[in-house]
């Protein structure tokens with residue numbers, strides 16, 4: 001069975017576990033870096049990116065997470081997770097994991113729109129997807145080869161860069177598991193590729 005880890009340091013962890021299990025894969029809450037060796041793909045949940053980064057450093061996860069991505073294993077960042085994956089963060093001198101070729105903007109939809117829901121189209125995955133945004137970031141810019149999969153009000157809210165997937169909203173908060181299913185498919189494909197390489 002395909003094993004998907006959910007980084008369990010902070011944020012919407014349980015909801016992702018439920019969503020992964022609804023898709024028929026096994027979910028593992030990751031609390032120690034050694035557990036990364038047991039999984040085929042990893043979800044970085046929503047929450048608060050600065051808090052999560054502090055805990056990543058505290059529990060010595062930083063290098064292990066970078067190595068996980070650099071080994072070709074898929075990572076899906078949702079909301080705060082999208083911020084953690086980005087190569088650059090607008091207005092900040094340094095970013096976090098810097099694995100994905102994106103520049104992101106935090107809390108980007110403005111104060112009066114702290115949280116909202118919107119129907120979005122996801123290229124090749126869903127024509128109508130109910131996306132829940134909570135103090136959401138968006139992707140300001142993508143580098144070469146990064147595929148833009150969804151926009152909302154002309155802002156990029158979902159993109160894929162090789163084996164990295166990131167969205168600005170919370171797909172785990174509804175019963176629509178199509179995006180999680182897409183990630184699991186990416187993980188299954190990479191598993192096959194990594195097994196033959």
Ligand code: GLN
Pocket residue numbers: 045046047048049050078079080081083106107134135136137
């Ligand atoms: N604004 C948060 C951050 O900067 C992200 C919000 C979320 O994950 N819902 O980390």
